[in-house]
Each structure stands twice: as structure tokens, then as C-alpha cells.
Amino acid sequence: MNNLNPVWIREQFPSLEQRVDTTQAVYFDGPGGTQVPKRVMESVNQYYLKMNSNIEGAFLTSQKSDQMLTNARNAMADFLNARSAKEISFGLNMTTHTFNISRAIGKSLKPGDEIIVTVLDHEANVSPWNALIENGIKVNCIDIRTEDCTLDLEDLESKLNERTKVVALGYASNAVGTINPVREIIRKAHQVGALVFVDAVHYAPHGPIDVQDLDCDFMACSTYKFFGPHLGVLYGKQEILDQLPAYKVRPAYDRFEIGTQNHEGIVGAMAAIEYLADVGDHYGKSFLNQYQDLEGRRLKLKTGLSVIEYYEKELMERLLAGLEEVPEVKIWGITDRRLLHQRTPTLGFTVTGFSPRKVAESLGCKGFFLWDGDFYAQALIERLGLLSSGGLVRLGLVHYNTSQEIDRFLFEIKRLVRST
Ligand SMILES: Cc1ncc(COP(=O)(O)O)c(C=O)c1O
Numbered sequence: 001m002n003n004l005n006p007v008w009i010r011e012q013f014p015s016l017e018q019r020v021d022t023t024q025a026v027y028f029d030g031p032g033g034t035q036v037p038k039r040v041m042e043s044v045n046q047y048y049l050k051m052n053s054n055i056e057g058a059f060l061t062s063q064k065s066d067q068m069l070t071n072a073r074n075a076m077a078d079f080l081n082a083r084s085a086k087e088i089s090f091g092l093n094m095t096t097h098t099f100n101i102s103r104a105i106g107k108s109l110k111p112g113d114e115i116i117v118t119v120l121d122h123e124a125n126v127s128p129w130n131a132l133i134e135n136g137i138k139v140n141c142i143d144i145r146t147e148d149c150t151l152d153l154e155d156l157e158s159k160l161n162e163r164t165k166v167v168a169l170g171y172a173s174n175a176v177g178t179i180n181p182v183r184e185i186i187r188k189a190h191q192v193g194a195l196v197f198v199d200a201v202h203y204a205p206h207g208p209i210d211v212q213d214l215d216c217d218f219m220a221c222s223t224y225k226f227f228g229p230h231l232g233v234l235y236g237k238q239e240i241l242d243q244l245p246a247y248k249v250r251p252a253y254d255r256f257e258i259g260t261q262n263h264e265g266i267v268g269a270m271a272a273i274e275y276l277a278d279v280g281d282h283y284g285k286s287f288l289n290q291y292q293d294l295e296g297r298r299l300k301l302k303t304g305l306s307v308i309e310y311y312e313k314e315l316m317e318r319l320l321a322g323l324e325e326v327p328e329v330k331i332w333g334i335t336d337r338r339l340l341h342q343r344t345p346t347l348g349f350t351v352t353g354f355s356p357r358k359v360a361e362s363l364g365c366k367g368f369f370l371w372d373g374d375f376y377a378q379a380l381i382e383r384l385g386l387l388s389s390g391g392l393v394r395l396g397l398v399h400y401n402t403s404q405e406i407d408r409f410l411f412e413i414k415r416l417v418r419s420t
Contacts, residue, residue, distance in 0.1 A: 004283045004311040006402050012037040012275065013400050023367035026405045031174045031346050031396035032371050033224045034205060036272065040228055043271035044264045051267075054260060065263055072270040078297045079273050080219065080235050081210040087241070089256040090266050093232040094201050094220040095124040100256060101197065101218055101234070102128035104244040105166060111136025114163045116194075118142040118151055119383050120178060121170045123376045125199040129168050142169075146384060149176040149333040150342070156185065164194040171203035171219075175377035175392060176333035177346035179203065183214050190215070195240065201225050205398050206312060206344045208305035211235050228272030229265040273301070279399075280304025308399040315397050315406060316345040322410035328352040328417040332384060332392060345397035351413070353420050356390040359413075366412050370395050 010016055015035045018025040027035060051068055053061035073085035082088060091097045109132065117126045119141055130139055140159040143152045151169075160167070167189040172179045186196045197218040200209055205226040211219055219235040234256055236244075246255035277300035280287075284303025291302045317337065323329050330350050334343040351359050356372035363370060374381040374391040381391045395409070 003286070004279070004307050004399065006311075006400070008282065009279070009400050010402075012039070014038050014041075016400060020365075020367040026368045026401075026408065028368055028370040028395045028397065028401065028405075028409070030205065030398040030401075031202060031225070031375070031394060033230075034227050034398055035400065036227055036229070036268070037275045039275055040268045040271045044229065044268045047264045047267040051263070068263065068267055068270070069261070072266045075270045075273040075297070076233055079209065079276070079301055080221075080233075081212055081298060082235050083212065084238065087211075087235055087238050089234040089236070090261050090269075091232040091234060091257060092262075093230065094199065094222045095128075095232070097220045097232050097234040097256070098124055098128040098197070098199070099131070100247065100258070101220075101236070101244070102132060104246060105195065106132040106135060106137070107245050109135065109137050109165055112138070112163065113165045114138045114140055114159075114161070116140050116142060116156070116159055116164055116167045116169075116189075118169050118180075119144045119379045120149065120151055120173045120176075120180070121168070121377070121379070122174050122199060122201065123378055124201070125168050125170055125197070126379065129166065138163075140164075141379065144380070144383060148336075148339075149173065149178050149348075149380070149384075151178070151180055151185075153181070153185075156188070160188060160192055160194070162192050164189070164192055166195050166197060168197045169199070171198050171200040171209075172206070172344050172346075173333075173377065173380065174202035174346065175375050175380055175394060176348040177343040178333055179342050179344060182216070186215050202344065202346065205308075206305075207309040208302045223265070223269040223272055226272060227275060229262075229268035231262055231265040231269050233269070273297075276304045276308075277301050278304070279308065280306075283307045311399055312345045312397055313340050315401060315403060316340055316343075316347075318403055319345070319347065319395070319397070319406050319410075322406065323347075323349070323413070326410075326414055326417060329413065347395045347397075348392035349395070350386070350389075350392060351417060354416065356393045359393045359416065362416050363409070363412060368409060368412070 013035045051064040073088045076088045077085045115129045143155045189196045195217040198216045200221040204221045224230040280300035280303035284307045287303040287306040332348040360372035371394045
């Protein structure tokens with residue numbers, strides 16, 4: 001069924017040609033930030049050449065910038081399946097958006113109101129909510145099942161009540177890849193009248209997103225994690241955004257876009273979305289029947305992200321099978337093959353006898369780009385008891401990675417453990 005062609009895909013990403021000494025680099029650092037297709041670079045270049053201006057002027061470059069912003073907002077609405085482009089705000093990054101929204105929501109909360117966050121989350125979806133504790137708000141943290149790093153839904157049930165005003169949770173964990181049952185949690189949160197803020201930063205490059213189907217009230221993501229420039233995106237249900245107090249200058253059009261925006265980043269984000277739609281156009285045909293209610297770019301994006309999801313799952317199966325032959329490697333998170341749809345191909349692991357930094361360094365010399373540490377998923381690393389030992393090594397696959405790269409990695413990790 002899957003017919004994604006990694007050769008065509010890789011041709012779109014010129015930076016993948018990077019070498020470390022004489023060795024071809026392997027980019028396993030996607031969860032920290034992905035590479036960009038050439039059309040993203042070209043669009044940024046074109047922006048500077050043909051449109052560079054501030055907005056709302058009576059002259060050509062300004063009008064082009066206005067049009068570009070409208071087009072980009074529409075593209076992002078298609079990417080998230082928002083009802084309208086008015087529900088999309090651009091910004092510096094996800095963290096800034098989240099602090100803005102927590103501050104705005106916090107204005108209407110009273111002492112004794114409660115907020116739920118999770119142990120699995122990146123600090124960007126924890127600290128902004130913890131900042132409200134000083135106003136007398138209680139923040140409850142949902143635990144995980146440590147055996148597979150999934151959320152403890154019974155703990156959620158026990159903490160969710162009519163005092164809960166916000167549930168803030170990640171779509172997927174950037175440290176261990178767990179995809180949370182977001183739709184189910186949103187439904188439960190709405191039953192007690194709570195708003196739900198979803199951090200989709202880690203999930204976004206790995207599968208189709210549908211804010212209408214999820215029914216989340218807010219979602220934030222960052223385009224540098226899905227093949228675009230460094231830029232944050234906020235989705236909010238229009239009727240809820242309209243009621244929130246916004247920290248903005250009086251004449252500004254968008255209530256949650258503060259000051260002049262990063263136009264060159266926004267144009268690049270739109271090109272990244274067009275690229276993903278093209279992946280759907282080229283390779284997503286076998287998924288068409290799943291999305292019969294959609295058309296145009298929304299359909300292409302859904303099929304594109306679906307074929308990516310399928311391809312990544314195959315890579316993940318190969319990686320897990322290979323690592324299971326190395327008893328010194330411990331994988332933190334879901335490994336059950338029947339549950340691979342509940343995880344992204346982001347693998348957190350440790351190696352007996354080697355610190356995560358040592359593993360990352362040894363592999364770094366061989367051309368592998370991969371992260372070690374806590375990745376700001378501090379509560380999780382603490383909960384797993386890994387804070388003092390340097391956290392995890394994180395191998396993040398995206399759709400420009402290949403089975404050959406995995407085989408090279410497996411060869412090197414086996415060599416490393418034999419070196420003791
Ligand atoms: C899951 C997750 N959430 C939030 C963030 C923060 O995003 P930003 O860098 O756009 O503020 C990151 C960044 O690594 C992340 O991985």
C-alpha cells in the first residue's frame with residue numbers, strides 16, 4: 001500500500017547532503033527541529049526579492065505581503081483543518097503563544113480553580129500554567145505508567161472535576177514518542193466544562209491533524225518541527241479567542257499576533273505546507289478513500305501525512321527489531337508492535353555502561369545527529385529517575401530518514417556496546 005519514494009523525498013532536502021569528515025550525515029535530530037525542503041529556502045529568498053515590506057500599505061510590496069499573510073493563514077488552517085483562517089495566529093514559537101494564552105485565561109480564573117498538566121509534557125506546556133499558581137490556582141499533574149510511558153488515565157479521572165478549568169496536554173511526547181488519547185481526554189475535559197490546550201509540536205510532522213475532529217479549544221505547534229522555518233502557530237476556536245483578553249496594541253488586526261510578524265518565516269511555513277501537500281499528491285493515493293469528505297489542499301495534506309505515518313511506522317518496526325538484539329539498550333516507551341499507532345518514531349533509550357552524552361558523542365563522530373538529555377521534558381525524565389544520569393538518548397525519525405540509515409545506526413550501536 002505504501003509507496004512513498006525516499007529518493008524523491010531526499011532530493012527535496014539539500015541539507016541532507018551534509019558530511020561529517022568523509023561520512024554522510026544521518027539526521028536523527030528531527031524532534032529538536034527538522035530540515036527544510038528547497039522550496040522553503042526559495043520562498044524565503046523570493047520574499048526578500050519581491051515582497052519585503054511591512055503590511056497594509058498602498059504600494060506593491062506591501063500589498064504582496066498582505067496577500068502572502070492571507071494565503072499563509074489559509075494554508076495553516078488547511079494543515080490543522082481549522083474552520084477558518086481567523087482561528088490561526090502566527091508568532092515567535094509555541095512557548096510564547098502558550099504563555100500568552102495562559103496569561104489571558106488566567107485573568108478570568110479565581111483562587112481554588114484548577115488546571116491539569118501532565119508528567120509527559122514538554123515544559124512549554126507546563127511552566128505557563130504553573131505561572132498561575134501565584135494567583136491561587138491549583139495545578140494538578142497527571143502521572144504516567146512508567147512501564148511504557150503512557151498517561152495514567154485513572155489518575156486523570158481522579159483529578160478531573162468541576163473545578164478544573166483547563167487541561168493542558170501534549171499530542172505526543174517529544175522524549176519517548178507516546179501519542180496521547182487526546183480526543184478521549186478532550187471529551188472528558190469538556191464534560192466538566194474545562195478548556196483544552198493541546199501542544200502538537202512533536203506530533204505535527206508525523207500524522208494528519210484535525211482540530212475539528214479532536215474538538216480541542218486551542219492547539220499550538222512550531223513550523224520548524226515540520227519542515228518549515230522557526231515560527232510558532234496558535235489555533236484557537238474563534239468564539240473562545242474572541243472572549244479572551246488579548247495583550248496587544250490597539251490597532252493590531254490579530255488579537256494574538258504581537259507586533260510585526262516574521263514574514264519570511266511565514267512565507268517559508270506556507271511552502272512547507274505546500275511541500276507536505278505535494279507528498280500527498282505524489283504518494284498518498286491509497287489513502288484517498290479515507291477522506292472522502294475533503295478536497296483540494298486539505299485532502300492532499302491528509303493523504304500526505306497519512307503516507308508519511310505509514311512509512312515511519314515501517315522504519316520504526318525495523319529499528320525496534322534491530323535494537324532488541326542489543327540487550328544493553330533499554331527503550332523507554334511503547335515497544336509493543338500492536339501499539340505502534342500510539343507512538344511517533346521518536347525513540348528514547350539508554351545504554352548500559354554509557355552515559356547518554358557519551359552515546360551521542362560516539363555516534364556524533366560517526367555522523368549521526370541525535371540528541372541526549374531531558375529535551376525540556378523535565379518532569380518525565382525526573383519521574384523515570386534519569387535526571388542525575390543524563391536523561392535519555394533520543395533518536396527521532398522523520399520521513400526523510402531511510403532503512404539504510406537505521407541499519408547503519410544498528411551497526412554502530414552494536415560496535416559501541418562491544419567496545420567496553
Ligand atoms: C513537545 C514540544 N512542545 C513544545 C516545544 C517548544 O516549542 P517552541 O520551541 O516552538 O517554543 C517543543 C520544543 O522542542 C516540543 O518538543
